[in-house]
Amino acid sequence: MKSFSLPLLLSAAGLLAACGGSDSEEKEKIDYAAFDDADVKKLVDGGDYEKALEIIKAQDEMEISDKADFMTATEIYLSLMDGVAAEVAIEKARDAGASEADVSISLGRALMLQGKFDEAENILKNTEFEGEDKFQAFLLRGDISEQKGKSEEAVEFYEAAAKERPEDFRGHLGLALLYLNNGQLDIAKGYADTAASLIEADPIVSYVEGAIARYQGRTEEAKAHLLKATELHKRNMLAYFELIGLYIEGGEMDAAQKQLDAVYAIAPNSPMAQYYSALMLAIEGKPKEAEYLLLRTGDFTRTFPPAARTYGHVAFELGKYSTAQPYLERSLQRAPADRPTRLMLVECLTRRGQPARALLYLEPLIGEDSTDVEAMLQAAAAYGAQGKLEQTRAFIERANRVARADANTDPQVIQQLGQRLALSHFISGEEDKAISELQALYSEGGGDIESLALLANMQMENGDLDGAVVTAERVVAIDSNNPVAHNLLGAIEYRKRNLDGAIEHYNKAIEANGDYQSALKNRGLAFLTSGKFEQARDDFNAVLSKGAEDAQVHAMLGRAYLELGNGNDAATHLKQAEAIIPESAIIATDLAEAMALSGFKSSAITQAKKARKLGERDRNLVLYLDDLIAKWEKEEALAKIEAEAEREKRRAEAAKKREAEEKARQAIIDDGSLKDEEEKPEDKPKR
Structure with missing residues (x-):
C-alpha cells in the first residue's frame, strides 16, 4: 500500500520537472527583451521551465519585468516544489504591484511546501476569497490538513470545494487522493470515477485511477491508466513510480528499468528512483550494490517506509545485523503481517545476544496450530542461544514432524x-x-x-x-575440489597442531572458492598461531571486506595488529569486537594492551580492571592482568614523577630567566641614575 501523502494542488501542478544548465555564451546572443508574456506562457505550457525562468530572470535584471512575470515564476517554482524560491518570486510580484488577493493562494502553497503549515493556514483564514480563489482556498486548506494528519478536517475542506464547484473535477480528485493515501480504496475509487467523468484527460486523475487499480489487484487496468498518465505528462513522476513498483512486483524487470530510465532522464538524483534501483538489485541478489545506492539517498531510507524495509533486508543479507535491526523493527511496526521482515528481525536479535526478545517477536508465528517450519527453527535457535536445550530440541522435532507430514516438502x-x-x-x-x-x-x-x-x-x-x-x-x-571438505581437513590438522598442513588445506579451500569466509577466517587463525601476523592481518581484513559483522574476526585482527606493534588499529578492531561481545574477558584484555601500546596508560588500566572482573574465574588471566595493572600503574606513577620533575625544571628555568631579566633591567635603571648625578647643575635646563 502507498505510504506517502500527496497534496492535491501539488499533485495537480507539481508533476515534477528537472532543470539543467545552459551555456552562458548562448545567453549573450538572446534578445530577452523581445519575449512577451505569450512567449513565456508557451514555454511553460511546453514544460520548458528552465528557459522560461531564464527569460524572467533576464528581464528582471533589465528592470522590464512586471507582476505577471513574477507570478509566472511563482507557478513554475511551485510546480518544481521549490517553496523558498516561490516565496521570493511572490515578494517580487508584490513589489511590482500584485495585491494580497493576487498572491494569497500561491503564498499559501509556497509556505506549505516549506512545512510552514500554520503560517499558510493563517493566510487562508484571514483572507476573503471569491470565485476561483475561494475554490482554490478550500483545496489548499484540505491539502494542509492532510499534511498535518487531520484527515477528517481535510475531508471537510475537499467536500466544501466539491460543493463550491461540483462540475470541477479537482474537489473529487482531492477526496480520491485522500482516501487512496488512507488505504480506503473502494471509497477512493468512487471519487476517482467521478473526477474522471468530469474531465476528458488529466494526468493526475489517470495516476489515481492507476494507483487504486494497482492496490486492488487489477494489474492490467492499472498499467493502462498509469501509462496514459505518463503520456499525458512526460514528467509525471508519480505515475512512473507506481508503474515501476507494479512491474517489479510482477517480475518484469526490463519494463521496470525502462520506466526508471525515463525518471533518471528527468531527475538524475531522485531518491525514489535510487530506491527502486536498489530494490531491483536486492531482488537480483546484489545486496552490496543495493546498499551503496540506498546510502546515497541519505535520510530517504529513514523517512520512506518501503526504503527502510529494503535497507533492513539488504543490511541483513550483508550480515550487518546491528544496522539492520532498527530498520526491520520500524518496518514491522508499520506492517505486522510482514513475515519475512519478522523472521529477519528475529535472527538479528538472536545473533546479537537478545534471544528472549527474538522469541517475543516469534510468538505470532509459532502457536499450537502453526505449520511455519522456518519460524520453529528460529525459535530453536533462540532457545539454543539461551542454553535451553530441551526447548531447542522440541522445536526442531516439531519442525521435522510438520515437514515430513507435508507431501510437498x-x-x-x-x-x-x-x-x-x-x-x-x-x-x-x-x-x-x-x-x-x-x-x-x-x-x-x-x-x-x-x-x-x-x-x-x-x-x-x-x-x-x-x-x-x-x-x-x-x-x-x-x-x-569441495571447499567445505578442505576447510574441514584444515581444521582437523589445526587441532593436531600441524599448522603448515592446516594452511595447505585452507589454501585449497580458498582456491576452490575465493569468497569462502570460513576458510579465510580459519587460515587467518592458523597464520596468527604460527606467528605470521601480516598474513593473518590480510586474511582477516579480507573477511571483513565482505561486510560481515564478525566479532571473532575483529578480535583476531586486533590481536594481529597488536603483535605487529600497531596499537591504534588494534584498538579500533577490538572496540568493535567488544561492542558485539561485551562480556569477553579476552577481548577486553587485548583492548587494554592496545590502549597501553597507543600510549593511553590510564585508560588501559581502567580497561584491564574491567577485563579482570569479566575473567575473575580464570586464575591465570587474573594473575596476568594483575601483573599488567601493576606494571602500568608503576609506569604511570613514574611518568607522573618525570612529568612533575620536567615541569619543576621548566619552572626553575623560567624563574632564573625572569631573575636575569630583572637584573638586566635594574642595571639599565641604575646606569641611567649615575648619568643623572654626573650632570652639572649649570648643564640642566632652566625652568
Missing part, C-alpha cells in the same frame, strides 16, 4: 531438519546418537555432502580426529 529441507536434530542431540551430550543419526541420513541421501560435513564436524568436536579425517575424505571422494 522439498526432500532437502527434511534432510536439513534431520541434520539439525542430530546437532541438537550432539549439543545435549548425546554424541553417539547424533553421529548415528547423521550416518543414517547419509545412507538415505546417497551423496549427501552436507550430512557428511556435519558428521565430520561432530567427530572432530568429539575428539575423534581420525574418524573426522575419514569422513572428510569421503566428501573429497565425491567432489575433489
